[in-house]
Amino acid sequence: MRNVNEAAVIPPARAGLQPDNSRYAKRKKRALKKNIWFGRYVKLSVFSLCFVLAMVLVLVGKTGLSVFATLSPAEFFFSLDWTPEEEHFGAGALIIGTLLLTALTLVIAVPVSVAIAVFLSEIAPNWLKRIYRTMLDILVGIPSVVYGYLGLTVLLPIIRHASGENLGDGLLAASLVLSLMILPTVSRVSDDALTAVPLSYREAAYALGSTRLQAIAKIIVPSAARGILSAVILGMARAIGETMAVVMVIGNTAQLPRDLVTPTAVLTSNIVMQISNVEFDSTWNRALYMMAFLLLLLALALIVLLRAIRSKGESAA
Amino acid sequence: MNNVYSPPVMNSKRHNRTVRALNRLATAGFWLLGSLLMLLILWLLVAILKNGLFRIDFSFLTKVPEELDTGGGIGPVLFNSFYILFLSLVVSIPIGIGAGVYLAEYAPRGKLTEFIRVCVEGLASVPSIVFGLLGIAIFVEGFHIGLTILGGALTLAFLNLPVLTRVTEEAVRAVPQDYRDAAYALGSTKFQCIWRVVLPAALNGIITGVSLTAGRAFGESAVIILTSGLSTSGQIWDFNLLSPGETLAVHLWYVQSEALVPDARDIADKSAAVLVIVVLLINLTFRIPLWLRSRRTR
Numbered sequence: 001m002r003n004v005n006e007a008a009v010i011p012p013a014r015a016g017l018q019p020d021n022s023r024y025a026k027r028k029k030r031a032l033k034k035n036i037w038f039g040r041y042v043k044l045s046v047f048s049l050c051f052v053l054a055m056v057l058v059l060v061g062k063t064g065l066s067v068f069a070t071l072s073p074a075e076f077f078f079s080l081d082w083t084p085e086e087e088h089f090g091a092g093a094l095i096i097g098t099l100l101l102t103a104l105t106l107v108i109a110v111p112v113s114v115a116i117a118v119f120l121s122e123i124a125p126n127w128l129k130r131i132y133r134t135m136l137d138i139l140v141g142i143p144s145v146v147y148g149y150l151g152l153t154v155l156l157p158i159i160r161h162a163s164g165e166n167l168g169d170g171l172l173a174a175s176l177v178l179s180l181m182i183l184p185t186v187s188r189v190s191d192d193a194l195t196a197v198p199l200s201y202r203e204a205a206y207a208l209g210s211t212r213l214q215a216i217a218k219i220i221v222p223s224a225a226r227g228i229l230s231a232v233i234l235g236m237a238r239a240i241g242e243t244m245a246v247v248m249v250i251g252n253t254a255q256l257p258r259d260l261v262t263p264t265a266v267l268t269s270n271i272v273m274q275i276s277n278v279e280f281d282s283t284w285n286r287a288l289y290m291m292a293f294l295l296l297l298l299a300l301a302l303i304v305l306l307r308a309i310r311s312k313g314e315s316a317a
Numbered sequence: 318m319n320n321v322y323s324p325p326v327m328n329s330k331r332h333n334r335t336v337r338a339l340n341r342l343a344t345a346g347f348w349l350l351g352s353l354l355m356l357l358i359l360w361l362l363v364a365i366l367k368n369g370l371f372r373i374d375f376s377f378l379t380k381v382p383e384e385l386d387t388g389g390g391i392g393p394v395l396f397n398s399f400y401i402l403f404l405s406l407v408v409s410i411p412i413g414i415g416a417g418v419y420l421a422e423y424a425p426r427g428k429l430t431e432f433i434r435v436c437v438e439g440l441a442s443v444p445s446i447v448f449g450l451l452g453i454a455i456f457v458e459g460f461h462i463g464l465t466i467l468g469g470a471l472t473l474a475f476l477n478l479p480v481l482t483r484v485t486e487e488a489v490r491a492v493p494q495d496y497r498d499a500a501y502a503l504g505s506t507k508f509q510c511i512w513r514v515v516l517p518a519a520l521n522g523i524i525t526g527v528s529l530t531a532g533r534a535f536g537e538s539a540v541i542i543l544t545s546g547l548s549t550s551g552q553i554w555d556f557n558l559l560s561p562g563e564t565l566a567v568h569l570w571y572v573q574s575e576a577l578v579p580d581a582r583d584i585a586d587k588s589a590a591v592l593v594i595v596v597l598l599i600n601l602t603f604r605i606p607l608w609l610r611s612r613r614t615r
Contacts, residue, residue, distance in 0.1 A: 035506035042423055045415030049482060050436045052475050056443060059454040116354060119347040132351070135358050141529070141596050143536020145566045146365060146589050149573060153582075154364060180361075183354075211340035241444025243539040244570060268446050272539055275450065276547075280458050292450045299442040307435065 064293035067286035082254035084284040091291055093256045097266040098240060101174055105239045109179035109186060110232055117190035122216055136184040144181065148248030151177040156249060165261045169251030172260035177245050182235035189234060193227020194220060226313045230306055237302045241295060243268040267291045369590025377587060383578055391568060391588055393549040398564040402535050404470035409477040410527065417485025422511060441479035448476050449543030456544060464546030466562035472544045473537060477530050484526025488519040528603030532596040538566035547571050565592050
């Protein structure tokens with residue numbers, strides 16, 4: 001599709017390049033030189049991007065995996081005991097914490113986001129759509145540390161009051177803050193997917209006498225399912241990797257949460273709280289790098305999944 | 318989607334009535350949810366801004382933070398925020414746009430291009446904390462320069478790169494093929510075509526993307542904590558690349574969790590307000606030239 005005719009770029013006179021000193025020839029030569037250098041430049045930029053990814057994988061991966069020289073993988077993955085001061089490096093509780101937090105966030109955020117997306121694409125009048133979408137875009141732009149701060153100063157007192165706990169930090173607070181953070185992303189992407197459903201589908205549904213709810217539930221949402229799924233995966237990737245908003249409300253105690261309001265910890269919060277205080281050349285530090293490597297692999301796996309969903313959609317279409 | 322065919326023996330009138338009632342109920346429900354969320358968002362913005370907005374004065378924006386006493390300002394951290402943002406954009410915009418142009422205009426269809434795309438998307442999904450650890454591994458352990466503005470800015474640039482690449486690619490792809498055909502018909506080289514025709518036409522989208530990236534980078538904290546540290550050199554106009562470079566977003570976290578000043582809550586409130594206002598302003602100011610341009614060409 002974008003196969004630009006390369007032949008048009010090559011000047012006809014190139015084959016028999018004669019020493020021609022006219023101004024025109026000089027200009028042409030310069031233009032061609034620039035053309036070649038620009039081509040090299042864009043190639044270099046794209047390879048430097050791949051280089052950055054390779055650097056992330058190699059540097060974080062190498063330091064992370066070197067932890068297994070002094071620590072058995074079984075202890076790292078399955079032990080729940082993270083007390084690095086006493087040489088116990090079990091990341092099990094943190095891994096479970098991350099998975100629980102992500103699951104809880106999705107349980108809260110996905111139904112609301114999809115409902116908002118349906119509201120935006122099918123129900124809201126045009127003027128409201130415009131305002132609403134702008135507001136969601138503003139919400140995306142608010143820094144995560146501000147979300148964390150709001151969670152800390154506004155949400156935690158409410159939770160403390162409602163639960164009677166004296167801290168209130170924990171999975172509930174963290175998942176509520178995260179839900180609010182991923183909500184705009186998930187609903188905007190789903191909104192785009194729903195809006196992209198052809199009008200003729202809707203017309204066909206209405207022509208069969210369906211109500212709007214029936215059209216939404218049986219035609220429009222199922223046809224946009226793939227787009228909505230990608231939105232959910234994007235939100236999930238963000239929830240897994242989010243650090244600052246979580247660290248402020250989760251309590252940062254490496255233990256399995258008994259309930260939703262006990263202080264606990266996740267991979268990201270544990271890394272950021274401890275990394276500055278440890279020697280680079282210690283098992284502790286390497287274990288933290290291994291956690292980051294785990295996060296990295298999770299995020300990359302989600303992207304591969306996302307691409308698989310999308311390419312399947314293309315071949316089905 | 319199992320549409321069970323309901324035979325007309327069933328009371329179809331009653332069925333119809335239930336369906337309609339459900340429909341009305343659902344519409345009401347969607348409206349309710351929509352307005353509740355809208356209120357929540359508005360309340361959120363008000364909560365951030367009202368706590369700080371009216372108490373911010375010029376001295377707060379320019380004074381040096383205090384360690385123990387009340388009345389500290391955010392001068393140096395605000396400066397560092399802009400300085401690091403500027404440096405990271407200087408590094409990441411040319412590369413990001415170059416890579417985006419490559420993907421949209423140069424990349425041949427094939428395995429290699431697919432691989433590069435996976436790299437870009439993969440890089441975009443890397444959690445910021447992982448970039449922070451990368452920054453430590455490179456700048457603190459590799460080059461032994463400690464926690465510096467330079468390390469923070471470059472690590473932040475890594476974080477910006479994939480986003481810039483993606484928005485550039487999308488904007489360039491959206492330029493109609495006719496433009497390119499016309500440029501080539503006039504005998505331009507590929508570079509001339511991209512530089513004079515395609516990029517100006519895509520500028521709108523690219524600038525919007527850059528402004529979103531800049532807003533995100535301004536508020537980024539996990540990366541900066543790990544690579545630029547939790548302190549400043551104590552001077553406001555410190556252009557030294559090797560000074561420690563706490564930024565405003567980091568300061569908000571630091572004041573809230575570790576600082577000893579008695580008015581920490583007050584400073585945090587004001588810092589949060591400044592942070593959000595600046596992010597909103599960044600999104601606005603980047604669009605002003607665009608807006609002027611579209612008025613001029615009209």
